[in-house]
Amino acid sequence: MKESDIRFTKFLVLVNAGVPALLLAWDAWHHQLGANPVNFAILTTGMLTLVFLMLTLLVTPLRKITGWNWLIFYRRTLGLYAFFYACAHFSIFFALDRSFSVSSTLTEMVRRKYLIIGSLGLLSMVPLAVTSTNGMLKRMGANRWHALHRLVYVAAVCGVIHYYMQVKADVRQPLAFAGVLTVLLGYRVVTRQNKTAQPAASRAKIWSGPLRVARIVQETPEVRTFRFTAPDGGPLPFQHQPGQYLVISPVIGGRKVNRPYTISSSPTKPDYCEITVKREENGRVSRHLHDTLREGDTLNISAPTGRFIFDGTQAKSIVLIAGGVGITPLMAIARYLTDKNWKGDIYFAYAAKTPGDIIFRKELDDLKARFPNLHAHVTLSRAEDTDWTGHKGRVSAEFLMKCIPELPARLVYICGPDAMMAMTVQVLKDLGVPASQIKLEEFIAAKKAELNAMDARTCVSAPDVLAPNDGTGPKLKFSRSGKSVALAPDKPLLEIAEEAGVEIDFECRSGICGRCKTRLLGGCVTMETQDALDDDDKSKNIILMCQARATEPVTVEA
Numbered sequence: 354m355k356e357s358d359i360r361f362t363k364f365l366v367l368v369n370a371g372v373p374a375l376l377l378a379w380d381a382w383h384h385q386l387g388a389n390p391v392n393f394a395i396l397t398t399g400m401l402t403l404v405f406l407m408l409t410l411l412v413t414p415l416r417k418i419t420g421w422n423w424l425i426f427y428r429r430t431l432g433l434y435a436f437f438y439a440c441a442h443f444s445i446f447f448a449l450d451r452s453f454s455v456s457s458t459l460t461e462m463v464r465r466k467y468l469i470i471g472s473l474g475l476l477s478m479v480p481l482a483v484t485s486t487n488g489m490l491k492r493m494g495a496n497r498w499h500a501l502h503r504l505v506y507v508a509a510v511c512g513v514i515h516y517y518m519q520v521k522a523d524v525r526q527p528l529a530f531a532g533v534l535t536v537l538l539g540y541r542v543v544t545r546q547n548k549t550a551q552p553a554a555s556r557a558k559i560w561s562g563p564l565r566v567a568r569i570v571q572e573t574p575e576v577r578t579f580r581f582t583a584p585d586g587g588p589l590p591f592q593h594q595p596g597q598y599l600v601i602s603p604v605i606g607g608r609k610v611n612r613p614y615t616i617s618s619s620p621t622k623p624d625y626c627e628i629t630v631k632r633e634e635n636g637r638v639s640r641h642l643h644d645t646l647r648e649g650d651t652l653n654i655s656a657p658t659g660r661f662i663f664d665g666t667q668a669k670s671i672v673l674i675a676g677g678v679g680i681t682p683l684m685a686i687a688r689y690l691t692d693k694n695w696k697g698d699i700y701f702a703y704a705a706k707t708p709g710d711i712i713f714r715k716e717l718d719d720l721k722a723r724f725p726n727l728h729a730h731v732t733l734s735r736a737e738d739t740d741w742t743g744h745k746g747r748v749s750a751e752f753l754m755k756c757i758p759e760l761p762a763r764l765v766y767i768c769g770p771d772a773m774m775a776m777t778v779q780v781l782k783d784l785g786v787p788a789s790q791i792k793l794e795e796f797i798a799a800k801k802a803e804l805n806a807m808d809a810r811t812c813v814s815a816p817d818v819l820a821p822n823d824g825t826g827p828k829l830k831f832s833r834s835g836k837s838v839a840l841a842p843d844k845p846l847l848e849i850a851e852e853a854g855v856e857i858d859f860e861c862r863s864g865i866c867g868r869c870k871t872r873l874l875g876g877c878v879t880m881e882t883q884d885a886l887d888d889d890d891k892s893k894n895i896i897l898m899c900q901a902r903a904t905e906p907v908t909v910e911a
């Protein structure tokens with residue numbers, strides 16, 4: 354859908370949702386509300402509240418099932434109308450039925466219990482209305498905002514119960530609302546369960562071991578692709594999804610160093626995986642890969658991991674925006690989708706410096722020629738004095754609008770340098786793409802903490818929080834779940850926690866992503882890598898559970 358269409362349909366929803374209120378006001382003005390006008394107005398506004406609450410709740414499932422992402426643009430208007438009608442419903446009751454008398458309203462509430470339930474529904478909508486602006490969303494952060502906005506479920510449940518309780522004889526209509534609400538909430542429970550089941554599935558898939566360098570290809574002057582195979586041939590010992598990364602652990606200068614690299618090849622090639630690496634002038638690992646690694650060498654690898662995945666099931670079309678070497682996950686996705694003959698539109702917008710820096714240039718051209726649903730466009734920031742006739746400049750609103758129709762309704766994946774990603778996100782937001790439709794992959798450069806071996810030991814002196822010594826050896830205690838289990842000095846605390854059934858989030862298992870951050874409450878741990886910890890984390894005794902090992906009793910906040 355075009356932006357002008359979205360603006361227009363948003364306006365239509367805004368106006369149409371207000372029509373019942375106008376009709377009610379019109380009929381009231383002309384004394385056409387029947388024998389009991391106040392009751393008629395209360396019943397009508399109550400019904401409208403419930404209908405708008407249901408419509409608001411319908412947006413997410415309908416959007417997920419149909420792939421019509423543009424539906425999201427109307428959710429806020431529908432929700433605010435639900436609140437508006439609820440306020441009108443209460444105000445008419447308070448003003449015209451109870452003559453503005455607080456004591457009479459309260460007495461009535463005690464007498465008719467369904468009014469208390471209705472009031473709970475209305476009250477739970479107030480924080481939603483107050484925080485419905487983009488500014489509040491930004492201020493609160495997406496997680497807290499989404500958590501708060503679950504209050505809409507409370508409002509809808511209270512509304513339905515309130516309706517059911519006040520109906521005297523025929524309960525079919527409130528039961529119909531209850532049925533619809535059960536389906537809408539049930540859908541959310543099921544999709545949530547599937548989501549939380551995912552980490553458990555990926556847990557089984559993390560593999561670690563040596564792979565052989567089968568081929569090295571020079572892509573551009575600064576970028577090389579390294580193809581890895583199983584040391585003894587045959588299929589790779591792990592399966593991955595398009596967009597995921599692996600962690601390589603070469604030993605440089607006598608120390609093991611971990612770095613994540615996206616798997617740029619497609620999961621449809623089960624016998625190899627490739628990484629495509631830019632040589633950083635002072636980079637430890639990228640220079641090692643470029644300057645030292647040779648075909649036939651082996652390298653220790655953990656794979657796969659990462660949640661920046663697109664396999665064609667998440668949406669009916671996809672926009673891939675890449676900058677520089679950030680093309681790797683997006684190329685993996687494009688390769689996978691074309692290998693699978695995916696029917697959706699793939700819009701690929703790529704920014705590089707000069708024509709010689711365009712990674713996978715020939716392959717992109719070939720794919721574009723063979724797959725009409727792949728629309729690839731390149732823009733160059735340093736095209737002067739070259740024979741480049743294509744688009745010039747950075748990723749701008751003009752470039753994106755030229756390459757991608759109906760942008761606000763599409764799912765967008767971005768990977769590139771930090772500044773390019775920040776600018777692109779801003780441009781997308783200005784063009785009307787909701788934040789929830791933008792997925793980012795950051796190639797955060799590793800911090801230098803690992804170089805300082807002294808930093809690797811973290812201790813908290815708090816003997817009273819440790820598990821008592823019962824003669825069975827040192828224990829790892831989890832303060833929240835109250836569990837205490839035996840420590841195995843050779844195992845990271847994350848593994849011990851998993852065996853004990855204590856849920857700790859993780860992703861890379863290599864000390865890079867920071868997902869397993871947990872507070873150390875007592876005892877000492879050592880960490881081989883702590884790239885994901887900054888000084889603030891360290892001052893708060895935060896440790897990485899995937900890296901932390903202990904030989905003495907410890908307690909962690911989990």
Ligand SMILES: Cc1cc2nc3c(=O)[nH]c(=O)nc-3n(C[C@H](O)[C@H](O)[C@H](O)COP(=O)(O)OP(=O)(O)OC[C@H]3O[C@@H](n4cnc5c(N)ncnc54)[C@H](O)[C@@H]3O)c2cc1C
Nearest residue numbers: 613614615629630631633635636637638639681796797798
């Ligand atoms: C999920 C993920 C996926 C990734 N995928 C890819 C990929 O597909 N391809 C890819 O090329 N990279 C990728 N990266 C980045 C990669 O992991 C490394 O961060 C990158 O290769 C640099 O590592 P390095 O050891 O060479 O550099 P580091 O030694 O870690 O240095 C990082 C940066 O600091 C600079 N630097 C180093 N030492 C100094 C110094 N003394 N003074 C000033 N500057 C210094 C370096 O020039 C470099 O720019 C990915 C990162 C993540 C998180």
Ligand code: HEM
Nearest residue numbers: 396399400402403439443446468471472474475512516519
């Ligand atoms: C989420 C908030 C609410 C919702 C969704 C809601 C919904 C409804 C619905 C659907 C009806 C019945 C309409 C019909 O029969 O056609 C109704 C009736 C009514 N509601 Fe609410 N309501 C809410 C809050 C409140 C509040 C806060 C009050 C007052 C304290 C209130 C007072 C009433 C009254 C007095 C009736 C009419 C009962 C009767 O005379 O038959 N409601 N409401």
Ligand code: FES
Nearest residue numbers: 860862867869899
């Ligand atoms: S899981 Fe990534 S840092 Fe521990």
